[in-house]
Amino acid sequence: MTELLPVAVLGARGRMGAEAVRAVEAAEDLELVAALGSSDPLDSLVSAGARVVVDLTVPDATVGNVSFAVEHGMHAVVGTTGWTADRLARLETLLAGTPATGVLIAPNFALGSVLATAFAAAAARYFDSVEIVELHHPDKVDAPSGTAVRTAQLVAAARSAAGVPDAPDATRDQLDGARGARVDGVPVHSVRLRGLTAHQEVLLGSAGEQLTIRHDSFDRASFMPGVLLGIRSVARHPGLTVGLDGYLNLQTGGTGS
Numbered sequence: 001m002t003e004l005l006p007v008a009v010l011g012a013r014g015r016m017g018a019e020a021v022r023a024v025e026a027a028e029d030l031e032l033v034a035a036l037g038s039s040d041p042l043d044s045l046v047s048a049g050a051r052v053v054v055d056l057t058v059p060d061a062t063v064g065n066v067s068f069a070v071e072h073g074m075h076a077v078v079g080t081t082g083w084t085a086d087r088l089a090r091l092e093t094l095l096a097g098t099p100a101t102g103v104l105i106a107p108n109f110a111l112g113s114v115l116a117t118a119f120a121a122a123a124a125r126y127f128d129s130v131e132i133v134e135l136h137h138p139d140k141v142d143a144p145s146g147t148a149v150r151t152a153q154l155v156a157a158a159r160s161a162a163g164v165p166d167a168p169d170a171t172r173d174q175l176d177g178a179r180g181a182r183v184d185g186v187p188v189h190s191v192r193l194r195g196l197t198a199h200q201e202v203l204l205g206s207a208g209e210q211l212t213i214r215h216d217s218f219d220r221a222s223f224m225p226g227v228l229l230g231i232r233s234v235a236r237h238p239g240l241t242v243g244l245d246g247y248l249n250l251q252t253g254g255t256g257s
């Protein structure tokens with residue numbers, strides 16, 4: 001009989017965590033060994049024998065949780081937002097001490113969203129202007145979304161690599177925030193609206209034309225195939241991987257590893 005992979009979920013009583021608990025419980029090759037909330041001690045991850053820790057908590061808690069997992073030789077699959085460049089650099093330093101341990105920081109687990117971001121990065125060099133609109137439910141605690149930040153970073157990097165200058169415009173803000181926030185020079189606008197789940201549009205414009213790349217998550221079930229792919233793959237990817245695209249062969253049309 002094949003051994004089951006022992007998995008723990010942190011933030012297990014939250015919107016995403018509860019969905020992940022159900023997905024792990026339903027997977028025949030995985031065993032849910034711990035499902036922790038905010039007041040549960042991390043030590044129970046060790047006593048439960050978790051090999052992979054899934055973090056779906058809050059930006060203030062995720063760094064401590066992931067550091068604990070890495071320090072105890074557990075792999076981590078992280079959907080929580082708030083991973084700044086500085087936090088990622090410190091995590092890489094920590095991971096250098098345990099070279100066999102893998103951490104996946106995935107701003108978005110929905111395969112369609114990962115593809116939409118890749119399409120936007122591929123298109124970015126061909127258009128004069130690029131702006132991002134992200135739209136979420138109003139219970140979301142952060143803005144802009146992690147997905148929008150990641151998309152803006154990849155768009156900006158693609159434009160910079162191709163030598164595309166920032167598109168100038170004539171607008172001078174009459175009110176702070178009127179043009180959104182800038183992430184690596186890319187304007188990002190955040191909408192919070194009751195009834196929404198998680199949505200993003202990348203608007204690319206040139207003279208006389210517009211390309212819109214839109215992705216919609218209507219249900220948190222959309223994130224679960226990516227969460228499961230992360231859990232099953234993380235041990236084969238030691239070190240830090242940012243973005244689920246790191247586990248997919250997007251260029252070759254492969255189905256992941």
Ligand SMILES: NC(=O)C1=CN([C@@H]2O[C@H](COP(=O)(O)OP(=O)(O)OC[C@H]3O[C@@H](n4cnc5c(N)ncnc54)[C@H](O)[C@@H]3O)[C@@H](O)[C@H]2O)C=CC1
Pocket residue numbers: 010011012013014015016017036037038039056057058059061065078079080081082106107108109110146223
């Ligand atoms: N990567 C992705 O595809 C997705 C990422 N997210 C991100 O996941 C995070 C969670 O989102 P939601 O589930 O909507 O939030 P939520 O607020 O419903 O759930 C967060 C849960 O974490 C718990 N928590 C807080 N501190 C904790 C700690 N130290 N240990 C264990 N649990 C703790 C809270 O009590 C709460 O139950 C957010 O950062 C969100 O942006 C959300 C959806 C998809």
Ligand SMILES: O=C(O)C1=N[C@H](C(=O)O)C[C@H](O)C1
Pocket residue numbers: 081107108109136140141144145146147148197198199
């Ligand atoms: O809080 C959410 O809901 C989501 N958070 C992630 C983000 O900030 O990008 C992923 C998805 O957009 C849903």
